Amino acid sequence: MNPPWPRRGLYAITPDEPDTRRLLARVEPVLRAGASWLQYRNKHASDDLRAEQAMALLPMCRSLGIPLIINDDWALAAAIGADGAHLGEDDGEIALARHELGPDAILGASCYDDAGRARQAAFAGASYIAFGAFFPSPTKPHARCAAPALLQEAAALGLPRVAIGGITPDNARPLVAAGADLLAVISGVFDAPDPAAATRAYLSCFEESP
Numbered sequence: 001m002n003p004p005w006p007r008r009g010l011y012a013i014t015p016d017e018p019d020t021r022r023l024l025a026r027v028e029p030v031l032r033a034g035a036s037w038l039q040y041r042n043k044h045a046s047d048d049l050r051a052e053q054a055m056a057l058l059p060m061c062r063s064l065g066i067p068l069i070i071n072d073d074w075a076l077a078a079a080i081g082a083d084g085a086h087l088g089e090d091d092g093e094i095a096l097a098r099h100e101l102g103p104d105a106i107l108g109a110s111c112y113d114d115a116g117r118a119r120q121a122a123f124a125g126a127s128y129i130a131f132g133a134f135f136p137s138p139t140k141p142h143a144r145c146a147a148p149a150l151l152q153e154a155a156a157l158g159l160p161r162v163a164i165g166g167i168t169p170d171n172a173r174p175l176v177a178a179g180a181d182l183l184a185v186i187s188g189v190f191d192a193p194d195p196a197a198a199t200r201a202y203l204s205c206f207e208e209s210p
C-alpha cells in the first residue's frame with residue numbers, strides 16, 4: 001500500500017444508490033467529515049452504471065486525498081485508474097489482481113471468519129485483510145459471522161485489519177480494542193440522519209485506542 005494512505009479510521013462503503021448525482025451528494029459530506037477510505041459498492045447497478053458512478057466518484061476522492069477502492073471488480077479499478085479493488089471469495093484471485101493492478105494498488109481481501117484465508121491473501125499480495133460480519137448487518141443479513149478475537153490473531157500478518165458488518169458508533173470500540181485498523185461501514189453512515197455526524201462518531205472510537 002502507498003505510504004500516503006492513512007492506515008486507520010473509517011472506511012466508508014457506498015450504499016446501492018441508483019442516481020449518480022445523489023450518490024455524490026451523499027458521499028461528499030462523509031468524506032469531508034473525515035472518512036479515510038471510500039469503497040464504491042453497488043450490487044444492483046449494471047456494468048455501465050457502475051463504471052459511470054465509479055468514474056464520477058474518482059475526482060471527488062482525488063481532490064480530497066482519499067483513496068477510491070472498487071468492490072468486486074479489479075478490471076474496472078484498472079480501467080478508470082482507481083486506487084484499488086476489494087475482492088471476496090467470488091471475485092477472482094488476489095494474485096492475479098495484484099499482477100494486473102501493480103504493486104502500489106490497494107488490494108483488499110474478504111476473509112470472513114477465516115484466519116487461514118487471511119494468511120493466503122497476505123501471501124498472494126493483499127494490502128489489507130477484512131473480517132466480519134461482527135454484528136448483524138442490515139445491508140447483508142446473511143453474512144457469515146466473525147468473532148473479535150480473529151482481529152487479534154491476524155495481527156501477526158502485519159497488514160491493516162478491516163472490520164465489517166453491522167458496525168455502529170456504539171458497538172465499534174471492542175473491535176478497535178481488538179485491533180481493527182479500519183471500520184468498514186455502509187448503513188451506520190449512510191442511513192444515519194446526519195452521515196457527517198455519524199462519521200465523526202466512528203472516528204471518536206479510535207481516540208481511546210491509540
Ligand SMILES: Cc1ncc(COP(=O)(O)OP(=O)(O)O)c(N)n1
Pocket residue numbers: 011039041043071072086087088089090091108109110130131162164184
Ligand atoms: C472492506 C470490505 N470487507 C468485506 C467486504 C465483502 O466482500 P464480499 O464478501 O465480496 O461481499 P460483497 O461486498 O461483494 O457483497 C467488502 N465489500 N468490503
Ligand SMILES: Cc1ncsc1CCOP(=O)(O)O
Pocket residue numbers: 132133136137138139140143164165166167184185186187188
Ligand atoms: C459487504 C458486507 N460484508 C459483510 S457485512 C457487509 C455489509 C456491511 O454493511 P453494514 O455496515 O450496513 O452492515
Ligand SMILES: [Mg+2]
Pocket residue numbers: 071072086087088089090091
Ligand atoms: Mg464481493
